[in-house]
Amino acid sequence: MSSCLKYVSCRQHMTTEGNFWSKKIEISVSEAEKRTGRNAMNMQETYTAYLIETRSVEPSDGQSVLTDSLWRRYSEFELLRNYLLVFYPHIVVPPLPEKRAEFVWHKLSADNMDPDFVERRRIGLENFLLRVASHSVLSEDKIFYLFLTQENNWKETVNETGFQLKADSRLKALNATFRVKNPDKRFTELKHYGDELQSVISHLLRVRARVADRLYGVYKVHGNYGRVFSEWSAIEKEMGDGLQSAGHHMDVYAASIDDILEEEEHYADQLKEYLFYAEALRAVCRKHELMQYDLEMAAQDLASKKQQCEELATGTVRTFSLKGMTSKLFGQETPEQREARIKVLEEQISEGEEQLKCKNLEGREFVKAAWADIERFKEQKNHDLKEALISYAVMQISMCKKGIQVWTNAKECFSKM
Amino acid sequence: MSAGGVGTPKSLPSSGPKSLQDMPHPLAGPSSEDIAGGELTPSPDLQLPRSIADKDLSLPNGGTPAGTSSPASSSSLLNRLQLDDDLDGETRDLFVTVEDPKKHVCTMETYITYRVTTKTSRIEFDLPEYSIRRRYQDFDWLRNKLEESQPTHLIPPLPEKFVVKGVVDRFSEEFVETRRKALDKFLKRIADHPVLSFNEHFNVFLTAKDLNAYKKQGMALLSKVGESVKYVTGGYKLRSRPLEFAAMGEYLDTFALKLGTIDRIAQRIIKEEVEYLVELREYGPVYSTWGGLEMELEEPLEGVSACIGNCCTALEDLTDDMTEDFLPVLREYILYSESMKNVLKKRDQVQGEYEAKLEAIALKKEERPKVPAEVEKCQDRVECFNADLKADMERWQNNKRQDFRQLLMGMADKNIQYYEKCLTAWESIIPLLQEKQETK
Numbered sequence: 001m002s003s004c005l006k007y008v009s010c011r012q013h014m015t016t017e018g019n020f021w022s023k024k025i026e027i028s029v030s031e032a033e034k035r036t037g038r039n040a041m042n043m044q045e046t047y048t049a050y051l052i053e054t055r056s057v058e059p060s061d062g063q064s065v066l067t068d069s070l071w072r073r074y075s076e077f078e079l080l081r082n083y084l085l086v087f088y089p090h091i092v093v094p095p096l097p098e099k100r101a102e103f104v105w106h107k108l109s110a111d112n113m114d115p116d117f118v119e120r121r122r123i124g125l126e127n128f129l130l131r132v133a134s135h136s137v138l139s140e141d142k143i144f145y146l147f148l149t150q151e152n153n154w155k156e157t158v159n160e161t162g163f164q165l166k167a168d169s170r171l172k173a174l175n176a177t178f179r180v181k182n183p184d185k186r187f188t189e190l191k192h193y194g195d196e197l198q199s200v201i202s203h204l205l206r207v208r209a210r211v212a213d214r215l216y217g218v219y220k221v222h223g224n225y226g227r228v229f230s231e232w233s234a235i236e237k238e239m240g241d242g243l244q245s246a247g248h249h250m251d252v253y254a255a256s257i258d259d260i261l262e263e264e265e266h267y268a269d270q271l272k273e274y275l276f277y278a279e280a281l282r283a284v285c286r287k288h289e290l291m292q293y294d295l296e297m298a299a300q301d302l303a304s305k306k307q308q309c310e311e312l313a314t315g316t317v318r319t320f321s322l323k324g325m326t327s328k329l330f331g332q333e334t335p336e337q338r339e340a341r342i343k344v345l346e347e348q349i350s351e352g353e354e355q356l357k358c359k360n361l362e363g364r365e366f367v368k369a370a371w372a373d374i375e376r377f378k379e380q381k382n383h384d385l386k387e388a389l390i391s392y393a394v395m396q397i398s399m400c401k402k403g404i405q406v407w408t409n410a411k412e413c414f415s416k417m
Numbered sequence: 418m419s420a421g422g423v424g425t426p427k428s429l430p431s432s433g434p435k436s437l438q439d440m441p442h443p444l445a446g447p448s449s450e451d452i453a454g455g456e457l458t459p460s461p462d463l464q465l466p467r468s469i470a471d472k473d474l475s476l477p478n479g480g481t482p483a484g485t486s487s488p489a490s491s492s493s494l495l496n497r498l499q500l501d502d503d504l505d506g507e508t509r510d511l512f513v514t515v516e517d518p519k520k521h522v523c524t525m526e527t528y529i530t531y532r533v534t535t536k537t538s539r540i541e542f543d544l545p546e547y548s549i550r551r552r553y554q555d556f557d558w559l560r561n562k563l564e565e566s567q568p569t570h571l572i573p574p575l576p577e578k579f580v581v582k583g584v585v586d587r588f589s590e591e592f593v594e595t596r597r598k599a600l601d602k603f604l605k606r607i608a609d610h611p612v613l614s615f616n617e618h619f620n621v622f623l624t625a626k627d628l629n630a631y632k633k634q635g636m637a638l639l640s641k642v643g644e645s646v647k648y649v650t651g652g653y654k655l656r657s658r659p660l661e662f663a664a665m666g667e668y669l670d671t672f673a674l675k676l677g678t679i680d681r682i683a684q685r686i687i688k689e690e691v692e693y694l695v696e697l698r699e700y701g702p703v704y705s706t707w708g709g710l711e712m713e714l715e716e717p718l719e720g721v722s723a724c725i726g727n728c729c730t731a732l733e734d735l736t737d738d739m740t741e742d743f744l745p746v747l748r749e750y751i752l753y754s755e756s757m758k759n760v761l762k763k764r765d766q767v768q769g770e771y772e773a774k775l776e777a778i779a780l781k782k783e784e785r786p787k788v789p790a791e792v793e794k795c796q797d798r799v800e801c802f803n804a805d806l807k808a809d810m811e812r813w814q815n816n817k818r819q820d821f822r823q824l825l826m827g828m829a830d831k832n833i834q835y836y837e838k839c840l841t842a843w844e845s846i847i848p849l850l851q852e853k854q855e856t857k
Contacts, residue, residue: 403833
């Protein structure tokens with residue numbers, strides 16, 4: 001089944017007319033392959049590689065031509081995303097499919113090598129690339145372009161950007177969250193929303209997995225009717241045929257649940273995408289808090305320097321300082337010394353004011369750009385989730401219709417008893 | 418059907434339903450296509466007195482398609498009725514219902530009574546209508562009396578006396594209703610039976626204002642046909658069961674086994690469905706919680722939540738129905754086959770007694786070859802038993818087929834209704850989900 005159909009909405013936004021592509025492109029993650037190789041510690045490992053194919057679409061006739069084709073593994077996708085997170089902190093960066101199978105109901109394998117898991121991951125990776133490719137800002141990134149086109153040495157190229165050094169430390173970010181005084185209210189609310197969204201979707205996925213488990217049990221037990229009706233029909237005369245054929249329908253009923261639940265996994269994957277998107281939202285908010293905190297610290301530092309300067313100039317000591325104490329105890333400094341100090345401070349103040357202006361500007365730009373992307377994200381989210389709910393309802397309707405069909409058939413068999 | 422002679426204990430004459438087809442039984446309800454009721458082949462060699470029972474069983478006109486029948490059982494009563502009553506097979510003249518359960522709280526105990534209403538045109542009843550109240554132990558008494566007085570017939574089962582399952586409330590609406598239905602079925606089966614419905618105890622059960630007084634009397638006012646013929650058999654061992662009864666026995670064994678399996682499967686399904694319901698009950702509200710976080714998605718999410726809620730209700734209806742209507746009928750039939758196997762065993766004993774006595778006669782070479790009356794009585798008993806049992810078995814097979822057909826169709830129906838309710842719920846929210854929302 002074409003994986004492209006899974007995220008229909010994404011396809012619509014897929015025009016990419018940035019610097020690197022002259023025409024519209026189509027991206028697909030078309031295959032997955034098990035490979036063995038040597039890892040960083042020279043130990044043998046097994047991993048899955050995914051084939052990424054890029055096609056350019058002729059605007060005149062809509063024909064697509066294969067332009068690039070290369071293999072990537074999951075860790076390379078991760079590298080790409082981490083790079084994007086650092087260089088585009090104001091963007092809600094699309095998430096990757098889960099690294100390990102979570103929210104698993106018992107029949108579903110939690111093994112990363114399981115073919116069903118690999119298949120669903122393949123679809124998720126394709127979806128990720130489509131989302132990036134359809135983003136007006138991210139699609140124009142060179143590293144992303146190279147990801148799709150340069151098989152060799154891509155990792156080195158990414159590392160050369162030095163993005164790992166630019167990354168903010170988690171500790172710094174956490175610190176900022178607690179100490180920031182005046183973050184933009186909208187970001188505070190958004191972060192709160194992100195937290196809640198994460199919590200509610202997690203809960204939903206957990207319960208859904210349990211529901212799937214139970215539903216599986218209900219259907220499968222009905223299969224036992226098939227066997228016993230068959231055995232019973234053997235001792236009956238007129239009733240035998242009806243019982244036997246009804247039993248067959250019970251077998252059909254029991255078998256039908258496998259396909260039903262497999263389809264439902266796709267719905268779960270759609271929910272998972274937004275679960276992970278919630279984290280991306282929170283990352284943008286954290287970045288804002290960090291920048292705001294940085295700004296506040298810089299302003300605070302500037303203010304204290306200005307005060308120091310003033311005190312030195314007027315000779316009044318308003319605030320307690322060790323320097324003041326020591327000079328009291330050990331004698332005041334010479335006027336020349338004081339002059340020198342004032343000069344240094346004035347330079348620092350001047351620099352500081354420039355920096356503050358810069359930081360202010362940066363901060364305002366960030367807020368503007370981030371909020372624009374957030375609005376885009378909100379619309380995308382509302383659209384996608386509505387589609388997901390509709391497809392879920394359609395699945396349920398299909399399941400009900402199948403149920404009615406089977407039981408109607410069984411009823412007819414019983415009527416012939 | 419050929420008439421077997423006396424002295425051939427292993428191949429006793431028996432009649433099938435076919436011989437009665439010319440003359441449909443007046444009491445046969447619309448549910449049975451074949452005719453039940455005992456009918457004996459003529460055994461012209463038998464020289465037994467015609468009035469073993471108190472009733473005069475000689476027929477007003479000698480020749481009937483049924484022929485002269487052995488009077489030693491209540492089946493000859495049947496023959497009399499065949500001539501007197503309307504020949505239309507659909508005519509019924511006895512209707513019984515069990516309804517209106519009520520709780521009675523007394524100092525010593527609390528119990529439930531049921532109203533038993535009878536409508537009849539039979540002359541055996543003084544009035545055309547009766548309405549009295551009975552409790553479970555009265556039904557139990559009736560059944561015991563019927564087993565005693567009609568040992569050659571299959572007596573329908575009663576719902577279980579004691580409730581084994583953990584925490585079942587004897588006075589809950591569901592339990593009482595399930596029991597009422599079973600008691601109603603019990604009385605209807607008896608009322609439809611061409612022989613049992615004329616039983617004196619049954620009559621008293623349906624009519625007497627004070628049943629306890631009657632019970633205390635011990636002996637019925639009018640001794641019944643079967644009771645005077647004591648079936649006290651002292652542990653006679655049968656050499657081998659005749660083929661047709663052996664087949665019956667085997668059938669009942671397998672039948673009960675399969676029903677037991679079906680019962681376990683049905684219980685397991687209900688259990689799984691209940692556990693599924695528990696999870697669904699947690700699942701639905703989460704969508705609602707989510708809706709609370711959202712703006713544009715609030716209504717769609719609320720819609721999904723409500724939809725799941727409707728499915729929960731539908732599922733609850735399904736599991737309740739299966740528990741109340743499906744399982745009890747299965748269990749009834751398991752009980753039925755158990756009691757039927759006991760009747761088969763009794764039959765074996767009666768035949769065993771006859772064979773033993775016959776053997777004893779054969780050994781005593783010096784006796785006159787005339788077969789003593791006692792042995793002939795035995796043979797007669799065996800023949801009647803076989804005939805009654807065969808006829809009841811035919812009737813039972815038919816009713817069983819109808820009952821199971823209805824039961825299983827009902828089960829399919831309930832499942833269809835469940836899915837239809839869910840389908841309606843989900844279909845109704847599609848427009849809600851697709852609707853374009855004005856940005857708030």
